Amino acid sequence: MADQNRVTLDDLRRFAVARSLFAPTTLRRALARMGFVQADPIRAPARAQDLILRPRVKGYRAGDLERHYESLGIEEDVFVNYGFVTGAVQALMHPRGPTAERKREQLLLDFVEERGAVHPREVEEHFAHGTVRNYWGGSSHATTQMLDALHYRGKLRVMRREKGIRVYRTHQHEAAPKDEATRRARIDALVDVVVNLYAPLPGATLSYYVRRLRYAAPQWAEEITGALRRARERLAQARVEGVDWYWPKEENPRRTPAPETVRLLAPFDPVVHDRTRFQLLWGWVYRFEAYTPVPKRKLGYYALPLLWRDRVIGWGNLAVKSDTVPKSNLGTRNLGTRTTRTLTTELGYVPGQPPRDRTFKRELEAELERMRVFLGAKV
Numbered sequence: 001m002a003d004q005n006r007v008t009l010d011d012l013r014r015f016a017v018a019r020s021l022f023a024p025t026t027l028r029r030a031l032a033r034m035g036f037v038q039a040d041p042i043r044a045p046a047r048a049q050d051l052i053l054r055p056r057v058k059g060y061r062a063g064d065l066e067r068h069y070e071s072l073g074i075e076e077d078v079f080v081n082y083g084f085v086t087g088a089v090q091a092l093m094h095p096r097g098p099t100a101e102r103k104r105e106q107l108l109l110d111f112v113e114e115r116g117a118v119h120p121r122e123v124e125e126h127f128a129h130g131t132v133r134n135y136w137g138g139s140s141h142a143t144t145q146m147l148d149a150l151h152y153r154g155k156l157r158v159m160r161r162e163k164g165i166r167v168y169r170t171h172q173h174e175a176a177p178k179d180e181a182t183r184r185a186r187i188d189a190l191v192d193v194v195v196n197l198y199a200p201l202p203g204a205t206l207s208y209y210v211r212r213l214r215y216a217a218p219q220w221a222e223e224i225t226g227a228l229r230r231a232r233e234r235l236a237q238a239r240v241e242g243v244d245w246y247w248p249k250e251e252n253p254r255r256t257p258a259p260e261t262v263r264l265l266a267p268f269d270p271v272v273h274d275r276t277r278f279q280l281l282w283g284w285v286y287r288f289e290a291y292t293p294v295p296k297r298k299l300g301y302y303a304l305p306l307l308w309r310d311r312v313i314g315w316g317n318l319a320v321k322s323d324t325v326p327k328s329n330l331g332t333r334n335l336g337t338r339t340t341r342t343l344t345t346e347l348g349y350v351p352g353q354p355p356r357d358r359t360f361k362r363e364l365e366a367e368l369e370r371m372r373v374f375l376g377a378k379v
Contacts, residue, residue: 006238006254007238007240007245007253007254008240009240009241009280009281010310011253011254011256012200012240012245012253012281013281013282013310013311014253014256014257014258014310015200015247015251015253015256016199016200016271016277016281016310017258017259017271017307017309017310018256018257018258018259018310019199019251019256020197020269020270020271021055021056021259021263021271022056024055024056024057024058024060025056025057025058026057026058027053027057027060027064027065027068027072028072028073030053030056030057031072031074031084031086032086034056034196034197034270035085035086035088035089035193035196035197036079036080036083036084036085036086036089036193036197037049037052037053037065037083037084038052038081038082038083038268038273039076039081039082039083039084040268041164042290042302044290044301044302044318044319045302045318045319045320045343045371045375046062046063046374046375047062048266048267048268049065049083049084050062050063050064050065050374051265051266051269051304052266052268052269052270053065054370054371054374055263055265060374061373061374061376062374062375062376065084066161069160069161070159070160073086073087074086074087075087075090075157075158076151076157076158076166077090077093077152078152078215078216079093079193079215079216080194080209080212080213080215080216081212081268089190089193091173091174092186092189092190092193092217093190093216093217094154094173094174095153095154095173095174095175095176095219096152096153096154096217096218096219097152097153097154097218097219098153101150101155104146105146105149105150105155107127108123108127108143108146108147108150109150109155109156109170111123111126111127112156112168112169112170113170116169117159117167117168117169118167118168118169119162119165119167120141120143120144120147120165120166120168121165123143123144123147124141124143124144127143130142132145147166147168151166151168154171154173155170155171155172156168156169156170156171157169157170157171176219183220183223184223184226184227184230186217186220187213187217187220187223187224187226187227188227188230188231190213190216190217190227191210191213191227191228191230191231192248194209194210194213195231195235195246195247195248196248197270198270198273198274198277199246199247199248199251200245200246200247200253201245201246201247201274201277202243202244202245202246202274202276202277202280203232203243203244203245203246204276205274205276205277206228206231206232206246207228208274208276209274210224210227210228210231211224211228213227231246232246234249235247235248235249236248236249236250236251243280258309258310259309259310260309260359260363261307261309261363261366261367262306262307262308262360262363262364262366262367263306263307263367264304264305264306264307264316264318264367264371265304265305265306265307265312266304267288267302267303267304267305269305271305271307272286272305272312275287278312281312282311282312284312284350286299286303286305286312286315287299288302288303289301289302289303290302299315299317299348300315300317300346300348301317302317303315303316303317303348304316304317304318306347306349308355308360308363308364312350313349313350313351313354313355314347314348314349314350314354315347315348316345316346316347316348317345317346317347318343318344318345318346318371319343319344320341320342320343320344320375320376320377321341321342321343321344322339322340322341322342323339323340323342341375341376341377342377343368343371343372343375343377345368
């Protein structure tokens, strides 16, 4: 284990920010570098996947991932959470589950294969399987749950979305590796994707993410403990203020400069994703409160962590307000109306007041302007 006196918490803070918020690049390269982008349907002010990609992709606009999905070679799938994975990462996780299908499932697969691509509505109209209880206690179409199950098992893939609804086609993965060495190599490679995305990781967080790989590769769930042990042995590590931290062996947390920028991050951004690490690095408790009753909220419905240099110093609640206004004209002729989109911002700070630094004020306005462009909002 590395000398704890050589790696400090300040080093780890700068390292966590700089290695995750790399210089903006193309969408394809950013996805390849990350391997996985978590998805969430809430738009406040945009979907999580768009907010995550925004600071990492040059000229990114809300919705670009969905618009270019079919040409990017990525897949919707379950990793440590649901989101978008590269084809290389998906290949490490499949095939999942049994190879033989029940009669109903095979009929559904045959129907999709015949059509080439299907909307869930088409499946429901064809089979009319009725409804079943879903995981949240509500009622769902049985065919919808069957589509979800076959997608999870890799028999179907999402080829695109239409108004947010997944359109499926059939898919076939390579056979599962039979030899133990290849299987271990795949599991270790999945662990490396986790570490690459979320490092530096406290020991408890490393355990949490690695154990969640049982959702990515349920067929190898019994081997996760061994993968965790091997990770602890091969990763670079140091004990800092009583906590063991882990990161890729070839990287050095002590050679990382602090960025001079302000960033509003998604609640699921890799920089702030793990709440245990968040509290260790920034000394306060951040909560995602979209599902918290309004009277109990402290930060807001969809509070975006506010990063300044290497410190998360507060949060922001952003929204786009649309207004219909008359079109300007110099005469008396009625030119109709137009819709304007304006970004509204409410910021909160952990110390209670924003930094007085002029550089902070300049960088905050630059970040809000980037957000306006990303959302298509005009002042």
